[in-house]
Amino acid sequence: MHAALYVSKTGLAAQDKQLTTISNNLANVGTVGFKRDRAVFEDLMYQVQRQPGAQTTQDTELPSGLQLGTGVRVVATQKQFTEGSLQVTEQPLDVAIDGRGFLQILMPDGTLAYTRNGQLQINGEGQLVNNEGMLIEPAINIPEGTNHVTISTDGIVSAFRDGEVEPQQIGDILLVDFINPTGLQAIGGNLFRETVASGNPQQGAPGENGMGRLLQGTLENSNVDIVEEMVNMITTQRAYEMNSKVVSAADQMLQYITQTL
Incomplete structure (x- = not known):
């Protein structure tokens, strides 16, 4: 299967957790003393096909190498203890x-x-x-x-x-x-x-x-900023859509191969 399918799958899962975090913040906008959460992302392991700094000849090295990422994950949800109004x-x-x-x-x-x-x-x-x-x-x-x-x-x-x-x-x-x-x-x-x-x-x-x-x-009051959360929700939705587009594109490439070869 195309590696991009699995990479975009991790992106969809991460953005889903991000949206859940945002929805919880918005749900508690009227909760006294509530502190908003922030989703923290990190990239997953890399497949190193050419090691940066490896020697190509006796006197030269690779300046960057070839590293393919395998996706993203939500590693934490961090409470923001800024004071509310x-x-x-x-x-x-x-x-x-x-x-x-x-x-x-x-x-x-x-x-x-x-x-x-x-x-x-x-x-x-x-x-x-x-x-x-x-x-x-x-x-x-x-x-x-x-x-x-x-x-x-x-x-x-x-x-x-x-x-x-x-x-x-x-x-x-x-x-x-x-x-x-x-x-x-x-x-x-x-x-x-x-x-x-x-x-x-x-x-x-x-x-x-x-x-x-x-x-x-x-x-x-809750320290949730409604405008900020709405902006985060829009960017999360667009990121989710772009990851779903990658799934669609990878599927079309596989479809082309199966129908042509």
Whole structure:
């Protein structure tokens, strides 16, 4: 069979994965704290028929050689941790991280996950939880009779109770950061898990040691750029069409050979 068939087949498969990545980005354009993915391509192995630098005579060498590529593949999808735009919601339990850092979420199995989604809520026991009802870490309990909660830029949570003038400090929201956030494993639900590639989590107070500040009544929007994704979708579609044209051209060449010889 013609080698171009197999090369273009890898191109079709790679562009299909690229389109899947783009569609996931566009689907999450309204997801709070979502970070867009970027497909990373690499060329496959080469068939070296004439080695570059091989001697053609005693005193001359090949300047370039003859190398035939075998196609392409998607080697990774890289999370882009640029900050999304900030949206003021005026909701007291909405928190945005202005800068680096992640909130810590206690999973049902006792492990920790990490998120940029600061849509916090209160469960039936007065504890701060995420949208799935999982506790933030360290745990914060809102006492009964609280009519207002404030969250400072450095993570101090205070409650104003009925009949009291002075606020009561009820806890601190701590952030963690990673040397390589792109190495985190996305597990859905706006959550990430630590991996060997991400490095160990470094915990600290908001606004200190490079950590971002907390902004109460604000949320971080998805960092997906709709125009950029639409342009990427068009280029992906055209690349897919060109690879399919190669399949068609190789098929016509084979058809010509079978009908002529």
